[in-house]
Every structure is written in C-alpha cells, then in structure tokens.
Amino acid sequence: MESYASSSSSDSTSTGEMEVDKLACNAHTICDSELIPLGTGLYPVISIINHSCYPNSVLVFEGRMATIRAIQQIPKGSEVLISYIETAGSTMTRQKALKEQYFFTCSCPRCIKLGQDDDIKESAVLEGYRCKNHTCDGFLLRDTEIKGFRCHQCGLVRGMEEILKIAGEEKDMSEKASVALSSGYNNEALDMYLKVEKLQMKLYHSSSIKLMRTRETLLRMLMEMQDWKKALTYCRLTIPVYESK
Ligand SMILES: C[S@@+](CC[C@H](N)C(=O)[O-])C[C@H]1O[C@@H](n2cnc3c(N)ncnc32)[C@H](O)[C@@H]1O
Numbered sequence: 629m630e631s632y633a634s635s636s637s638s639d640s641t642s643t644g645e646m647e648v649d650k651l652a653c654n655a656h657t658i659c660d661s662e663l664i665p666l667g668t669g670l671y672p673v674i675s676i677i678n679h680s681c682y683p684n685s686v687l688v689f690e691g692r693m694a695t696i697r698a699i700q701q702i703p704k705g706s707e708v709l710i711s712y713i714e715t716a717g718s719t720m721t722r723q724k725a726l727k728e729q730y731f732f733t734c735s736c737p738r739c740i741k742l743g744q745d746d747d748i749k750e751s752a753v754l755e756g757y758r759c760k761n762h763t764c765d766g767f768l769l770r771d772t773e774i775k776g777f778r779c780h781q782c783g784l785v786r787g788m789e790e791i792l793k794i795a796g797e798e799k800d801m802s803e804k805a806s807v808a809l810s811s812g813y814n815n816e817a818l819d820m821y822l823k824v825e826k827l828q829m830k831l832y833h834s835s836s837i838k839l840m841r842t843r844e845t846l847l848r849m850l851m852e853m854q855d856w857k858k859a860l861t862y863c864r865l866t867i868p869v870y871e872s873k
Pocket residue numbers: 629630631632635653654655674675676677678679680730731732733734735736
C-alpha cells in the first residue's frame with residue numbers, strides 16, 4: 629500500500645475517499661469457475677502481489693478461497709506477478725483500467741511496447757475493424773486522408789459510413805439481446821446473440837474481444853440449454869483468442 633499512498637494521495641482527497649480507494653486497489657474480484665464475477669474480496673497475503681500484463685501466475689478461486697497458481701516456470705528469486713485486469717485488451721485499454729482502479733502506470737514488458745508496430749497490430753486486432761475482403765485476415769488502420777480505414781495487408785479501403793451503419797445495428801441488437809437474456813427469454817436471446825455474432829463478424833477481426841465475448845455468452849447459453857454439440861463449436865472458436873495472447 630506504500631506505493632498507492634505515494635502515487636495517489638492528494639491534499640484535496642478526503643479520508644473517506646482515500647479509504648475507499650485503498651480498498652479498491654487492494655481488493656480482488658472473486659469469480660466462479662466460469663469467470664463470472666461474484667463479488668469483491670480483500671486477501672491480505674494476495675494484496676502484496678504486484679501486477680503485470682504478462683503475468684507468470686493467476687489468481688483463482690474455489691468458492692471464497694483464493695489460490696495463486698503459476699502459469700509458467702518461475703525462476704528462483706523472480707517476482708510472482710498476476711494480472712489485476714482482463715489481459716485481452718489493447719495497451720491503452722489496460723493502462724486506462726489500471727490507472728482508474730489501481731492508480732499506477734504499468735511498465736511491464738507488454739506495456740512498454742505501446743506505439744510499436746507489434747502493439748499497433750495487437751490493438752487493431754483486439755479492438756479494431758476487419759478487412760472488407762473476407763478472404764483477407766488483415767486489420768484496418770485509420771486513414772485520415774480518405775476519412776475511413778485501410779487494410780494494412782491488402783490496402784482495401786473501408787468507408788466510415790458503412791462501419792457506422794453496421795456498428796449501430798450491432799449496438800441495438802446487443803442491447804435487445806442482453807435485455808432478453810436477463811428477462812429469461814432464453815430462446816429469443818439466443819437468436820439475437822446469433823445475429824449480434826453475424827454483425828460482429830462483418831465488423832471486427834476474428835480475434836476481436838467483442839466477438840469473443842459474444843461467443844462466450846453463446847457458449848454459456850448453449851451449455852445451459854445442454855446443446856453440447858453447438859457449445860463445443862463455440863468452445864473451439866473462443867480458445868484460439870486466448871492462446872494468441
Ligand atoms: C495490491 S497492491 C500490490 C502491493 C503493493 N505494491 C504494496 O507494496 O503494498 C496494488 C498497488 O501496488 C502498486 N503496483 C502493483 N503493481 C504495480 C506495477 N506493475 N507497477 C507499479 N505499481 C504497481 C500500485 O500502486 C497498486 O495500486
């Protein structure tokens with residue numbers, strides 16, 4: 629907590645706000661085995677572990693019991709590091725989340741690549757648009773001269789108007805699907821999420837986070853409906869996105 633106190637306290641911050649902030653930056657989200665958040669917990673031993681966007685360990689929960697598991701060989705004397713946030717995000721998104729909740733600027737090996745070619749590619753794939761040519765796996769980069777986007781791979785231009793039209797349809801359908809799901813209209817929600825997936829496949833790269841989230845929702849719904857065959861298809865579609873991180 630030393631690091632928190634020196635990096636975020638200011639004269640204008642009230643004691644109450646500081647206590648809430650201290651709690652937020654030392655607390656961890658408790659998730660179930662499907663990574664659904666259940667609540668927030670404060671674990672004094674786990675609170676001493678620092679963050680990296682390239683973690684060598686993960687925090688897992690069995691009920692309320694928190695365990696740290698190594699995900700690679702950790703050489704003797706090396707620091708155990710976990711990720712405080714969702715690692716499937718662009719460097720800008722991760723840094724924003726860390727700044728807002730944990731009050732620091734991450735300088736892990738992944739974050740120091742900000743603005744480099746690899747990082748631009750990763751961000752464009754995770755959060756950007758796909759090439760209009762469906763046989764091309766390229767990602768789009770903003771081209772201010774043409775007021776649109778250009779594929780880094782084949783050079784094909786994709787206009788802003790077309791992107792905004794599909795993005796609007798996708799937003800509307802996502803909202804309706806979410807309402808249907810939370811109201812218990814599971815069959816209607818499934819149809820709507822399948823439409824969301826179709827729109828997202830037109831809009832985003834195959835490894836995009838939004839598409840992956842939709843597929844995770846579809847996977848959960850299909851498992852609940854015990855449609856194991858289709859669930860397996862979605863399982864196979866989401867795993868490669870995690871493997872590429
Ligand atoms: C849960 S505490 C971790 C332990 C803390 N370093 C300590 O000494 O008590 C979270 C706080 O540690 C600091 N921290 C964690 N990981 C960091 C990192 N990679 N770079 C800079 N500060 C970090 C931040 O101030 C963050 O709010």
